[in-house]
Amino acid sequence: MSRICKRKPAVCTDEPLSDSNICQKIALLRNILSTSYGPTGRLKQIHNNVGGHVLTTSTSTALLKRVDMSEPLLKLISTSVQHHTACYSDCGLFMGIFMLRLIENTQKYNVRTVAAAKSYKRLVEECNMYLKGDSCGCKVSVDFSSCDSLVALARSMITSKPACMLNSRETQHISSLIAQAFLYSIPCNSPGVACFGRTVTIGIEGQPVSDSSVFPGLLVDVPEMLQLADLKRLGSGPFKVVVFSASLSGDMSEVGDVILEIHRGVDPEFDLLQQLLKLGEQVVKDKVSLFACQKVVHPVLQHYFREHGVVVIERLGLALMEPFIQISGAQAVASPCSPVPAEAYGLVRGLCFQSCGSRELLHLLPPKDAAISTLVLCHRNETMLEELKMTCQRAEHVLRLTLREPYALPGGGCTETLLATHITHMNQSTATITAAALGVSHSEFLMAVKAFCSSLHAVALSLEHDGQDCLIDLTYAHRWVSDIYPRTSARQTCGCGLVEDRSDLEKTPLNSACHTFSPVFLENTDNQPRILDSFSAKLNALNVAVEMANFVLDVKYIIKDIN
């Protein structure tokens, strides 16, 4: 009996941004992101309420990956932030908060979508010009001749994630490890096109953070039956290596999900095992000492190898394949059916046991020019370790981005206040001309500037979560926090640490009306910003945020197929 179901018509929402429910959700998302922002940001506990693991985080990547949005517009926003962080590893929260504020402010100040889009585009270009230009006083050059700015960049990223739960000593230790791992990943003296190496991150739960360290080469779990005596028997390296990407479990998964008809007397399992053993024979004959496989190796084959003194590493996993190939120069063999070609073999300089805290690991020593290292991170509990691992990986990536653009921006909200001050000041006198050139009305353009700048201020304000007042100084346009307890010993500095406080420095609460001024550049100062943000990441976040805000503002209908 067949049944016919009538298809339901699609559901259409027009002017989604005028829907109060959608606006509420946008505000909620913005609230979640802005309460997570910065070193004192509040943590979010994400779980499924049925006993699943609890993720404690304030990182946009982790947050947005786990949380599904019900509204298409929110999904769009979430995806764009995730895409940004996948490429730049930093400024995800900045992008989210700025974008959502821009959307909200455009509605609040009642700027027409078309006018807003044109104006914002213009303003973000001014920002780009300002930040990229030589005269930009807030940009900091990353000095590769010393570790200081690299460590400062890494430290800023770690301190901005409080769920890592590090004290200052631990923060310093981890920051220098990140800088060290980054330096290990730069190949030296390699001819031709230089290619970045890799940093593999391993987490060990239950050990103090101070046990964390970085090793050149690769660390993998010790194969189950490998003992010290086996390594001693191997002698000293280098050792011949082969690595398989195919499963050597001896099953028929390679043929795919098809219907098999097997005749009586045929035992495919047995035949496949014989084939594996033939492969084993060749490998032993070719004097291989280390046999690695991304997937499972049949226990009978493993047994055969052990008897012939070959070390087997199975279940290496996809993530470790690439670094393994880089470190050994081997080519991954994709099929166990044909003999291993001679050029597929690689070399490892040596093998040894390395104990990290309570865990024993097998250390594959790299050849001198291989830029592979393993960052072993230890922390007391799982949820903190998770955040630390993620943060360290992102920080190392940000350091790599500095090689492309060797700059950093002052953090602690100072870049935002500076940009907002610059934009307001620049457009004060030229507003009429610019508005005419863009084809929008003068007042609309001024409103757009206001919406844009107060969105930037909103980001800077989001750094404060304990009810303290945020201020801006009227000379350098850096961000300040009013200090509740006057500390006598240390001089107070601005958010990024570049400007030192002095009695004649005039300050006013952020987002309060004040006269416009052009920020003065601080020259000839010995101070270095303590808090640095990635230049590339921030610039991209700024641009994509504006583009996405314009896009979301422009959505007229949402059509949903509910069948």
Place this chain on the structure above:
Amino acid sequence: MRVLEYGPSCKQYSSALKMSGSASVAQRRHIGLQQLEAASASTHTFLGPNKHLKFIRDEDAGDSVLVSTCPRLLQRLELDGSVGQLLHETVQAQQRLFHSGTGALVFLAGVWSRVALECLNRGMSVLDIKTAMSKALEVSLQVCKHSAVSVREVRPGPALKPAGRDTTQCNLKHSRHFSSQTESTKTDITSIADAVSHGCKTSMRLVLKACMLQSREDAQNSSLDIQKLVACSIPGPSEERSCVLHGYVTLLPVQQASVLQSLQGQRLNIALVSGDLCEKYRHVGFNRPAHITHITHCVSSASLEERWIENALKILHEFGVGVVLVHGTVDVKLKDRCSSVLVIEGVESTVVKDFSACTGAVPVSYITQLDERCVGRGVTVSRCEEHESVRIEAASSSLVTAVITSSVPAKLQILEDEFWSCAHRLHHALKDGKLLRGSGITEILCIQKLHQHQHQQTETGNPQENLVLELMAEAWMDYVSTLMLNSGSVASKAEAWTAIAHQMRRYEDGEPMVRAFRDLFAAGVYDNMTVKCEAWRRALDLVLLVLQSDTEIITGGSEDLYNDLMYL
């Protein structure tokens, strides 16, 4: 029309109410901290040596269980919400690593949550609370570091003697190991064991015997190898029958009783199987093809199994195997048909490893892999008449089994937990080489140090820091007084506070520590250093994580499920 979809929902922890103007935060209620405090309160009776058992009934399943420790309680409670889950994870992690210290961890998580809540009420910022509480913990950890005593200085309490009551035929031949101990080592390890027995004298006596059995070759260097220790719970015989035996002891399957009879007294060959011993078993990572049709006169699966069993028996016979230890399960039919081979299933992998190392046997995944080189030699089996169990020994092994018996089956789990926590306490005492004075003395020293710190007014500091240090000192006070109340030395917490204050004054007036705290210290109780410090750190980590959290996000629920929540 709008369609409701599944989506994540949010709960806000603390609601900050913006007042007119810039004055902020009128109301601060932190639900997460309150939950943590409440969850902790239910475990207060677990603190100290006299543990009050809790009876947990599962209304749905209709069964009930007795618990006496935090990990077991939390396992059963099924706390919902992220805070309950985080508490559970923290306790599990501590338990996995140390097998003790969870009572203090949960207690402190509760009282420190109250400290944090109090600070929030007084208008302190989260950052300041975090900094000050971390400082207070640092001070307390320093106290531990400085007040630790070497295990050699442990003042022995009422000594634990390796009682001779279980000189059964099973371990008679090992009794010489006891007499071969030099007098000094024996006293050393006995008094250390006594100091960390925490009221579980019977269990600690078992541990001590395990220790002596293990170190028979090196009497000078008594230590406890946790890796070479197994426990076997046997319901039926009374608790006095509990004993420690060399080798691997496990319940004897009924079918195997006659096999054992014929194997006793021989030197046997052994095979180790790391997977299941049955025809259907395939190693991990082997994917069975989904659609296979066998063409013509296909062999039925019954006869396939039959052929496999015959083959397996043939192999075992061929290599003269007398004992097979299987990590997984064993085919029922095979078990029935083994007339000359003892097959034991569900053997822990540490045991398999030990037999591999001591007999030369190589663990195999499939019985067909077995060859001459994989077979180990020189194993003996014997039957322990008292409790239907079998003992399998390799001469060179230091593996020992604690046989834990009870005529009340419900108590077996509790006794086994107790045994393991004693074993780990002794293990860590020997590993650290240091111990902390127990029964609350270390915590009282912490109170004192925190008071001293309050008087050293730091000039750069936050004026409210003193408040936090005072509250933390009070939390320790609460800890010690609960300990005293649970141990029955006082009738009320108020009485405990007076007693503590009195003893602290005596100490501050210059009396030596042991004299000043003699009322507390009469028992000669010591605590593990690393275990305690880690429990403290983990408790504060948990409190600070929750303190800094403002939102709980639940993924995957339907929108009608939680009416009071917001949805994204």
